[in-house]
Amino acid sequence: MIGPSAAQIxxxxxxxVVPCVPEETRPARTPLVRDLGDGHHAVTFLWHxxxxxxxxxxxxVAEGHRDDLGPVSMERIEGTDVWHRTFRCRSDLRATYxxxxxxxxVDAADPEVWAHVRRRAIPDPLNPDRLPSWIPGAVTxxxxxxxxxxxxxxxxxxxxxxxxxxGHRVPSAALGGDRTVHVYVPAAGPAGGEPYDLIVxxxxxxxxxxxxxxxxxxxxxxxxRIPPAVALMPASGGYTxxxxxxxxxxxxxxxxxxxxxEWAAARLPVTADPGRSVIAGRASAGARRRQRxxxxxxxxxx
Numbered sequence: 001m002i003g004p005s006a007a008q009i010x011x012x013x014x015x016x017v018v019p020c021v022p023e024e025t026r027p028a029r030t031p032l033v034r035d036l037g038d039g040h041h042a043v044t045f046l047w048h049x050x051x052x053x054x055x056x057x058x059x060x061v062a063e064g065h066r067d068d069l070g071p072v073s074m075e076r077i078e079g080t081d082v083w084h085r086t087f088r089c090r091s092d093l094r095a096t097y098x099x100x101x102x103x104x105x106v107d108a109a110d111p112e113v114w115a116h117v118r119r120r121a122i123p124d125p126l127n128p129d130r131l132p133s134w135i136p137g138a139v140t141x142x143x144x145x146x147x148x149x150x151x152x153x154x155x156x157x158x159x160x161x162x163x164x165x166x167g168h169r170v171p172s173a174a175l176g177g178d179r180t181v182h183v184y185v186p187a188a189g190p191a192g193g194e195p196y197d198l199i200v201x202x203x204x205x206x207x208x209x210x211x212x213x214x215x216x217x218x219x220x221x222x223x224x225r226i227p228p229a230v231a232l233m234p235a236s237g238g239y240t241x242x243x244x245x246x247x248x249x250x251x252x253x254x255x256x257x258x259x260x261x262e263w264a265a266a267r268l269p270v271t272a273d274p275g276r277s278v279i280a281g282r283a284s285a286g287a288r289r290r291q292r293x294x295x296x297x298x299x300x301x302x
Contacts, residue, residue, distance in 0.1 A: 014061065014064060014065065014071055015058065015061055015071075015087035015088065015089055016087065016088040017071050017085070017086065017087060017088075018042050018086040018087065018088050019086075020042075020044075020086050021077060021084065022044050022046065022084050022086070025046065025077065025080070025082045025084070026048075026082075027046070027126065028126070029126050029127065029128070030044075030045060030046045030124055030126040030127055031043050031044055031045045031046070031124070031127065031143060032044040032046070033145065035091070035146075036088070039090065039091050039147075040088050040089060040090055040091055041088075041089050041090075041091050041093075041145050041146070042086050042087070042088060042089075043086065043087050043088075043089045043143065043145070044084060044085070044086040045074065045084065045085050045086075045087075045097075045099070045124070046082065046083065046084050046126070047074060047082075047083040047084075047099055047101065048081050048082055048083070049081055049083075049101060050081060050101075051083070051101035051102055051103060052102055052103055052104060052105075053069075053073055053074075053101075053102040053106065054073070054074040054083045054099060054100065054101050054102065055069060055072050055073055055074070055099065055100040055102065055106070055117070055121075056072050056073075056074060056085050056087075056097065056099060057072065057097055057098045057099070057100060057117075057118070057121050058072075058087075058095055058096075058097040058143070059095045059096045059097060059140070059282075060095065061095075065108075066108040066109055066114060067108075067109055069106065069108055072085070073085070089143075089145060090145075090147075091145050091146060091147035092145065092147040092148055092149065093143065093144075093145045093147075093148065094142070094143070094144045094145065094148035094149075095142075095143050096131055096133075096140035096141065096142055096143070097124070097140065097141055097142075097143055098121035098122060098123060098124075098133075098138075098140050098141065099121065099122055099123075099124055100117050100120065100121040100122070101122075102117075111240070111243070115239050115240060115243075118135060118138075118239060119135060119138065119239060121138070122139075123139045123140055123141040124141040127141040127142070127143075129141060129142040129144070130142060131210075131211060132206070132209075132210040132211065133206075134203045134205070134206045134236060134242070134282075135239055136238075152219075153215075153216045153219040153220055153225075154215065154216060155215055156215045156218070157215075157218075157219055157222075160218050160219055160222045161186075161187030161188065161218065161222065162187060162214065162215075162218050163184050163185055163186040163187050163214055163217060163218055163221075164184070164185050164187075165182055165183065165184050165208055165214050166182070166183050166185075167180060167181075167182050167183075167208075168180070168181050168182075168183060169181075170234075170259070170260060170263050171263075172255045172259050172260075173259070174251040174252070174254035174255045174258075174259060175251055175252065175255050176251075179234055179235065179255065180204070180205075180234070180235040181204060181232055181233065181234045181235070181260065181263075182204045182205075182207070182208040182232075182233040182234075182235070183230065183231070183232055183233070183264070183268075184199075184213070184214050184217060184230065184231035184233070185230055185268065186217065186218070186221050186228045186229065186230070187218070187221075188221055188222075188228045189228065190227075190228055190269055191227045191228055194227075194271075195269040195270050195271045195272075196227075196228055196229055196230040196268065196269055196270045196271065197226070197227050197228070197229035197230070197270075197271055197276045197277065198229065198230055198232070198261070198264070198270045198271055198276065198277040198278075199217075199229050199230070199231040199232070199277070199278055199279075199280070200231075200232045200233075200234070200256060200260065200261075200277075200278070200279040200280070201213060201231055201232070201233045201279075201280050201281065202233075202234065202236070202246070202279070202280070202281035202282075203233075203235075203236050203242075203281055203282060204232075204233030204234050204235045204236070205235045205236065206282075207233050208233060213231070213233070214231075217229065217231060227276075230264065230268055230270050232260055232261075232264055234255075234256075234260065246281075256279065
């Protein structure tokens, strides 16, 4: 699992474009990274091939440019098939990204067009570091700059008890049907007879499939970094449904803040204390966390 850096969890700010033509256009690996000596790196993305336009879709950044794709559009070196775009990035950045070679106009303000772009975007052919996307079948590339924080908890460790992950169908009147929810229960019992702390992690299919989150929880609990906690990981719908739900859908908010915690409390000893609960996610799911904090009814899990 690739965790966020500080540069990703602050409010959206566009990555400044560095106007330059790369000296090296046929590297063995991309992106090209150059230390600027001030806590930032210049990061150059390259693409080779025929296209009318090539977009650089850095996670959490590209969405902010749908009204003007200029800053995330590569420039073509005249007389070649080489496209490039350089950004000034904080040196602690770790993010996923994709490329989208377009062979026609792209009206990114149109939700259907943008959904098509996100489904058809591809990983960087010259970057071997990849992760699956929450979009079924899509693959992303990983950009990790030298200052990105270490991630010592990711992989299973010998001797660390593994929690159990099970899948459930949770009924929801608010959503008008059932929703798949993956539930992690730690190997250790609640500390001191208290109920488990509660974690709600959005995009649950991702964290229980190709990017498993359970080993991270196992390791953190085993080292006493966090108390034993239950994790509820609701699956997302398709691209359109997910965007609607994470964009401010009141029915989904009701499911997260009331129905899901109540369902869990009826089956497991989980806390109802907001101070011992957290909701998290990536990209749009992280934005939903902020919306939920402002709209959470009293007494529901946070």
